[in-house]
Amino acid sequence: MIEFIVNWAIFVLGKLGYFGVFLLMGLESACIPIPSEAILPFGGYLASSAYEGTRLSLPLVIIIGTLGGTAGSIFAYYLGAKGGRPLVEKYATKLRLSKSHLEMSDNYFNKYGEKIAFFSRLLPIIRTFISLPAGISKMNFNKFVIYTFLGSLIWSIILGYAGYIMGENWEVIRSWLHIADYIVIAAVLVFIVYVFAKKRKK
Template identity: 35%
Template sequence: MESLGGPGAALVVGLDNLFPPLPSELVLPLAGFAAGRGTFGLGAALFWTTLGSVAGAAIVYLLGALLGHDRTRRLAGRIPLVRTSDFDRTAAWFARHGGKAVFLGRMVPVFRSLVSVPAGVERMPFGRFLLYTAAGSLIWNTGFVVAGYLLGANWAVVERYAAFFQYVVFAALIVALGLFVARRVKADG
């Protein structure tokens, strides 16, 4: 943070969208800590980290848009236990709730990196996508950056609590996937 400053924070947070194992939950408190030490201001930390979030999400959106609805539907139909009707229901749901999904999804680990794909696939208007992404990312980033700013040298404490939240999300995903597979196998069996 000290050598790369705000643009470095933007780059690392942007990469979180492309490579989800790179956790923004670790980078954001560090940016807050750097702001507290005077490397850059708190406002600058929020600006750069949010810019990075939006830029990374825009790249993933564009990848989804390049993939497109029809190609994604065909690919989904090739996944074991997944039917094209599942994709159609998901696309219809996203058409109704896409704005909320993008906005709220920016505040949920794992989902925050993936929500840009359906937005691109379903061609959500790019301006709306950027607005929802920026708003949701700013809220998420503010919580972690301010925590790092306030905790100072103890900024790493935030990661422990964030890790717990991530584990809860992963556990919920595993349970949901297990239920989906069990139901589908039972229905097809």
Template identity: 35%
Template sequence: MDAGAENLNAIAAWAVTLMETLGGLGAGLAIALENLFPPLPSEVILPLAGFAAAQGTLGLVEVLIWTTAGSVVGALALYGIGAWLGRRRMYAIVERMPLIKTADVERTEAWFGRHGSKAVFFGRMIPIFRSLISIPAGIERMPLLRFTLLTTAGSAIWNTIFVLAGYFLGANWHIVEDYAGVFQKVVIAVVVVAVAVWITMRVRQLRRNRLAVD
């Protein structure tokens, strides 16, 4: 058995233990922790919860409510971290980082001001960004009610898709993780390419500025 399969089995066993011990609350707790610790994959926990519902161990509606509640709790915790960090601390950190300018952050803030609601809603349905999007929302102090409603709506859609997949696939619930894993790898690849392009452009710009000064 390879390391990936062992990790999957360990996470699945942990989630099963939580759900057997705490019921729907256990599923919600697992998803709340998944928001705080992205290495815990919702793509495993949610289909497994759906499978538990198909077996009659948990109620389907119960699973959907608790997992969505867990998503919101985890997102609010990260929103709080962003709010605590604040703009002043964020700019202080940026000023110490190479290649990044405060103008970059200002543009990002302006973009979030125009598209923040869409970013929070759709971000809840994109691997990796599902958790991270809550932090800039907190930094920018998006109205808490709006953030909570958008997070609830986006999380409900994401959770429902994966819970129902596990519910209808039954014992083959783990198939969902394979397809979700491909989606996640695509997202990571796009992010890596985008960052590489940005770094290349910034280094070239710095070199041009130095040559102009010389």
């Protein structure tokens, strides 16, 4: 399934160029799991050499990728802000969420929202979904946009430039980042187990 999505993303980029970069990065940041680990490195590769007649500019790939990621994040934020909170509150009991859990989430985003929005954009998997809970917790919108943009910019620079340097070997980057995916998943699972064990102990 992932390979199909990656191949589709490459096809879209090859055909649509800059608009494809914006579209795919927007979808990835709107909670649709299209890996930016394929989009940006391939965009960087297209800046280093032509692919089926398509040749892009690396600075534009980075800028447009950042704008697309920010736009998708804003969409997910509003989705969470408008419809997410009532839905979570409605099914809170079934999800084993108490009022204190929701308040804790709100407090985290109020206190550390800038750091969460910024650093989550640099983490595989988490970057795709973080905007939704930010919206649900009604994080300050202006701060959300600024720090999301900055985090997305750094991510776009790193992956776009890596693809530019690697050239035809850009896919190696994706295999490297798969390791980072597993690390993030393992860290999240360990955290969940820790919280569950602590709650059981109490």
